[in-house]
Amino acid sequence: MRYQLIGVNHKSAPLEVRERLAIPESRLPDTCRELTSYPGIEEGMIVSTCNRVEIITHTANGTADLRGFLHDHFKLTPEELDPHLYEFREKDAVRHVFRVASSLDSMVVGEAQILGQVKEAYATARAVGAVRGQLDQLFSRAFAVAKRVRTETAVGSSSVSIASVAVELAKKIFGSLQGKNVFIVGAGKMSELAARHLMAHGCASIFVANRTYERAIGLAQRFNGQAIKFEDLYSTCDRADIVITSTGAQHAIFRREHGEQFLARRKNRPMFFIDIAVPRDVSPEMAKLDGIFTYDIDDLQQAVTSHVADRRKEAELAEAIIAGEVERFEARLHTLDVVPTIVSLQDHLETIRQAEVDRVRGRMGQLTPEQEIAIEALTRGIINKVMHTPITTLKSAARESEAATVIDVVRRLFNLQVKEKPAEISTKKDEVETLQ
Amino acid sequence: MPLIWLRFALGCYLIGLVYAFVALTRTSDLFSRIALHAATLGMVFHFVSLVETYAADQAAWASVHNAESLLAFLSMTFFMVIYAIYKTTSPGVVVFPIVFFLTFVAAVDEQPVLLTSFVKAKGWLVAHIILIFTGYAALLLSFGASLLYLLQEKRLKSKNPSSLISFLPALEVIDQIGYRSLLLGFPFMTLGLITGSIVAMSAYGHIDFLDPKILLSLLMWAVYMLMVFTRWNSGWRGRRAAFLATFAFVAAIVAWAANYFSTIHRFAA
Numbered sequence: 116m117r118y119q120l121i122g123v124n125h126k127s128a129p130l131e132v133r134e135r136l137a138i139p140e141s142r143l144p145d146t147c148r149e150l151t152s153y154p155g156i157e158e159g160m161i162v163s164t165c166n167r168v169e170i171i172t173h174t175a176n177g178t179a180d181l182r183g184f185l186h187d188h189f190k191l192t193p194e195e196l197d198p199h200l201y202e203f204r205e206k207d208a209v210r211h212v213f214r215v216a217s218s219l220d221s222m223v224v225g226e227a228q229i230l231g232q233v234k235e236a237y238a239t240a241r242a243v244g245a246v247r248g249q250l251d252q253l254f255s256r257a258f259a260v261a262k263r264v265r266t267e268t269a270v271g272s273s274s275v276s277i278a279s280v281a282v283e284l285a286k287k288i289f290g291s292l293q294g295k296n297v298f299i300v301g302a303g304k305m306s307e308l309a310a311r312h313l314m315a316h317g318c319a320s321i322f323v324a325n326r327t328y329e330r331a332i333g334l335a336q337r338f339n340g341q342a343i344k345f346e347d348l349y350s351t352c353d354r355a356d357i358v359i360t361s362t363g364a365q366h367a368i369f370r371r372e373h374g375e376q377f378l379a380r381r382k383n384r385p386m387f388f389i390d391i392a393v394p395r396d397v398s399p400e401m402a403k404l405d406g407i408f409t410y411d412i413d414d415l416q417q418a419v420t421s422h423v424a425d426r427r428k429e430a431e432l433a434e435a436i437i438a439g440e441v442e443r444f445e446a447r448l449h450t451l452d453v454v455p456t457i458v459s460l461q462d463h464l465e466t467i468r469q470a471e472v473d474r475v476r477g478r479m480g481q482l483t484p485e486q487e488i489a490i491e492a493l494t495r496g497i498i499n500k501v502m503h504t505p506i507t508t509l510k511s512a513a514r515e516s517e518a519a520t521v522i523d524v525v526r527r528l529f530n531l532q533v534k535e536k537p538a539e540i541s542t543k544k545d546e547v548e549t550l551q
Numbered sequence: 552m553p554l555i556w557l558r559f560a561l562g563c564y565l566i567g568l569v570y571a572f573v574a575l576t577r578t579s580d581l582f583s584r585i586a587l588h589a590a591t592l593g594m595v596f597h598f599v600s601l602v603e604t605y606a607a608d609q610a611a612w613a614s615v616h617n618a619e620s621l622l623a624f625l626s627m628t629f630f631m632v633i634y635a636i637y638k639t640t641s642p643g644v645v646v647f648p649i650v651f652f653l654t655f656v657a658a659v660d661e662q663p664v665l666l667t668s669f670v671k672a673k674g675w676l677v678a679h680i681i682l683i684f685t686g687y688a689a690l691l692l693s694f695g696a697s698l699l700y701l702l703q704e705k706r707l708k709s710k711n712p713s714s715l716i717s718f719l720p721a722l723e724v725i726d727q728i729g730y731r732s733l734l735l736g737f738p739f740m741t742l743g744l745i746t747g748s749i750v751a752m753s754a755y756g757h758i759d760f761l762d763p764k765i766l767l768s769l770l771m772w773a774v775y776m777l778m779v780f781t782r783w784n785s786g787w788r789g790r791r792a793a794f795l796a797t798f799a800f801v802a803a804i805v806a807w808a809a810n811y812f813s814t815i816h817r818f819a820a
Contacts, residue, residue, distance in 0.1 A: 287707060290721035382786030385722060402708060405789035414710045 116448045118208040118253060121181040121200055122162075122169030125222045128199035136168040136189055143236070147245040149188065155179035158250045160240035162215070164232045166222050171212060173249035178204075209253065209444055213437045216257040217264040218271070225270040225426045230261050252448075260440045267436060270429040277305070278312040280418045281389050281410070285313065285357055288387050288408055293317040298355030300324050300348065301362035302334040305391050309359050314338060322355060324348045326362070353377040359389045360396040367398035374401045389415070450513040456522045457506055459531045464502060468494045553607070556600035557620060557658045563593025564623075564654055567647035574644055574718050583640045583718075590627060590643070597624045597654070609673055612680045615810075620657035621680065623650045625688035633692065633728055639720045642728065645695030675750045683743030687803060689736025690775065694800040696729030697793035704789055726788050729796070737779050744772055764809040771802035 123133055138146050138161060150159035150170065158173040170181055185196060203211045214220045218229045237254050240246040246254070265271045282292075289295055295318045299306050302325045310321060321340030325331035328344060335342040343351050348368075352358060353376070362368060369388065377386060388409040390397040395411050402409045410418075472494055476482065482490070505525055512521035525531070570586035601624055604611045612621050630646045633639070703719045719725065747768070751758050759765065778795045781787040787795070 284707070286721060287703075288722045290724040379785075383788055384786060405704070405791070408707055410710065417710070 116205050116209070116445065116452075117157075117174045117177045118171070118205055118212075118249070119174050119177075119179060119181060120169060120171045120203045120208040120211055121185065122167060123199045123201070124167035124169070124220065127201050132196070132199050133166070133168060135191065136163075136185070137165070138163040138168065140239075143239050144243045146188070147240045147243050150184065151245045153179065153184050156184075158247050159245050160236060160250055160254075162233055162236040164229070167215070167220075169215070171208070171250065171253075173253075206441060206445055210437060210441045212253060212257050213260045213440055214434075216254075216261040217433060217437060218261070219264075219430055219433055219437070223423060224430050227265075227271055230258070234258065253444075256440070256444050260437060263440070264433045264436055268429045268432045270426055270433050277391070277412070277415045277419060278309045280415050280422070281309050281359075282312045282316050284408075284410060284418070285387055286316070288385055289356060291317065294319045295356040296320050296322065296354055298322045298324070298343075298352055298358045299334065300352075300358060300360040300368070300396065301326075301392065302330045303361040303391075306359040306361045306389075307334065307337075309389060309391070310338065313357060313359075318357070322351065324351075349373055349376070353380040353386075355386070356384070357387045357389065359391065361391045362396055364392070364396060365394060367394075367396060369397040369401055371398060371400040371404065374404045374407050378404060378406055391415070446513075450510070452519075453509045453513040453522060456525055456531065457509055460502065460505060460525065460529055463529055463531055464498045468498050553600040553603040554658060554660070556596045556603065557654065560593040560596035560600060561651070561654045561658050563589045563596065564647065564651045566590075567593070567643060568651040570640070571644045571647040574641065583643075586643060586647075587634065587640055590630070590647075594624065594627050594631070597627070609677060613676060616657040616659070618680065618684070619653045622684045622687055623653035623657065625684050626650050626653075626691050629688050629692045629732065633732075637720060637724055637728060639724070641699055641719050641725075642692060642695050645698055646692065649691060675746050675753065679743055679746035679750055682739050682746055686736045686740030686743050686775075689732045689739065690796075690799060690803055692732040693729045693736065693778075694796045696725050696732060697796040700725045700729060700789060701793050729788075729792070730782060733775075733779055733782065733796075737775060740772060740775055744768060764806065767802065767806040767809045771799060771806045774799040774802050 123136060125133070128136075143161060143163065146161055147159060150156060150161065150172070153159075155175050156172045156179045157175050160171045162169045162171070170184070172179060172181065181202070182193070182197065182200065185191065185200075186193060189196070211220070216230055216233050218225050218227065221229050233254075237246060241251070285292055285295070292313060295313075297310055297313050297318050297320070299310050299321065302323060314321065321335065321338045322343050323331040323335040323338075323340055324343040324345050324347070325334070326345050328342065331342040331345075334340075352369075352373070358369075360369065374386075383406050385406040385408065388397045388401065388407065390409055390411045393412060397409045397411070399409075401407050472490060475490070509521055509525060566589035567586050570582055573582060597620070601612075601621060604617050604620075611617050626646055627650055630642055630650075633642055699719060700722065703722050703725055706719070707722065720728075748758055760769075774795070778792070778799055781795065782792065
């Protein structure tokens with residue numbers, strides 16, 4: 116296990132530093148190639164998102180100068196960069212990768228985006244051949260762990276974005292959102308996002324009003340909705356169950372008297388105002404009316420924060436899962452560590468057997484087929500008996516994580532040279548298992 | 552014998568009662584399932600008890616305790632229907648305590664049925680009892696729903712983030728439960744009053760409109776109609792609807808209590 120990881124994230128480095136390290140998607144393949152050609156690095160992968168830049172490698176002999184790579188690549192001095200870096204090796208690196216993929220290291224714990232980003236980074240690195248046997252194993256496991264964390268804990272549940280909290284609240288008021296109408300007042304990015312969420316949950320139609328009528332038309336078209344002239348706002352607004360407002364108005368545009376009018380026209384069916392404007396578009400007096408619910412940006416933010424706190428508790432459960440998974444992964448890697456030794460031990464003894472059989476056959480002259488078979492069976496039998504104990508010892512040592520010592524002893528005793536390439540190990544491993 | 556079954560039912564409803572108090576403070580799926588099963592089992596015992604009572608004497612439901620037992624059973628039936636449609640046990644918060652109380656009183660002892668000695672139209676009497684109590688049960692559910700509505704509205708208005716995970720269903724769902732119960736109960740209540748008049752006519756040959764029982768019953772019916780009308784006409788809900796529902800509920804209790812002052816509608820001679 117020669118994993119090594121270096122990186123910065125939202126906790127270790129300010130945005131200015133992360134910005135300088137960010138690698139655009141288009142340049143990622145080249146950077147991966149550059150990374151694997153760096154001295155001491157066998158395999159490498161780069162995860163670059165707005166909150167983190169991380170380099171995960173499998174090294175040739177346990178350490179590689181990853182800091183050096185970062186300094187060279189980004190033309191940064193150690194003074195500028197090093198205080199913000201974290202570096203993990205071996206087991207700690209595995210744990211970190213598992214935590215990142217499971218979204219436990221994210222700014223918003225449990226957000227689902229990071230897993231997708233890691234998967235993309237993995238696919239990119241794999242496509243250019245920077246990820247092979249070792250990192251492949253690590254990341255396949257990391258994705259499985261992330262899935263386990265997501266299904267076995269509630270870390271990814273409940274809403275964490277303002278838009279999804281708005282949807283949850285709307286559901287608490289209206290139950291199903293099927294057939295509900297949404298009114299967007301003031302075409303902005305945030306209100307568009309909230310509207311998109313609401314439509315995805317079944318809202319029927321959308322109205323858009325904006326001071327600039329053309330922008331209202333543009334946004335309405337995107338949602339197959341209807342643009343409303345700003346002058347007609349008050350006369351049409353009661354048709355909506357949910358109003359998302361985000362105008363730049365200096366004073367509240369929805370006041371108590373408007374609310375009373377709407378309710379009268381709606382026969383008191385409830386209305387939900389999502390006010391994401393600062394200063395607020397909906398007067399606080401509105402909330403005093405029966406059947407009118409207003410949530411401003413702070414209220415929504417507060418709901419988001421409380422969800423995040425709930426997730427923290429679940430994250431502790433997730434950490435326990437990850438700790439167990441790291442142990443299992445380590446044990447499995449140790450088993451893999453002994454495979455090349457077993458294979459070369461088998462090769463070594465087979466070579467000796469062949470040589471001895473050839474030598475004897477030269478002296479004995481012509482042999483009958485029966486004699487040939489008998490000699491083969493005899494010699495193979497001896498070899499297998501001799502190999503049995505060392506192989507069993509190696510395998511059990513692997514499970515008890517004393518692999519390194521035992522491997523060393525066996526290699527010295529038999530004077531073995533291990534030249535296996537990582538990619539070949541898995542096929543050889545299968546052979547070893549069939550031999551047993 | 553019916554009393555024993557009723558006491559078994561009471562034991563089951565006790566679990567529902569505990570649920571009602573627990574549900575107000577925290578949400579537990581497991582506990583609401585337990586309460587639901589206990590309530591179903593309780594209803595089975597309760598049903599057996601009612602059938603035995605009826606089999607013994609067709610007019611036996613006219614005694615105070617048996618009538619209370621019938622009302623409790625009908626309320627539970629409404630609760631179960633709501634659960635079947637909306638998959639929510641939250642009305643139990645209001646229904647369980649009232650059902651428990653009614654069953655508890657009914658399970659204390661058996662009372663003689665005296666009223667029926669001079670009633671000639673026994674069939675009409677039974678119809679009257681069932682119809683009027685179905686109306687009462689619907690009113691009870693509607694009252695319960697309006698209380699839950701207020702609770703949920705308060706939670707949503709307080710902007711307490713925990714309102715998102717509360718045990719209460721969505722506001723509009725609660726509203727629908729209340730409104731549908733109200734609508735369903737109205738014809739029963741009306742028919743119950745009509746059949747009551749038929750019973751009275753057959754017993755006395757006339758109806759005394761100045762009798763407190765009849766006056767209060769008509770008042771309750773008027774309030775009921777007002778509720779249905781305001782809801783239908785101007786969509787009253789929330790505080791105003793809860794206020795009206797409470798008023799109708801109190802009127803119903805007063806109309807019930809009027810039995811003790813009435814000269815024509817009583818349980819004791």
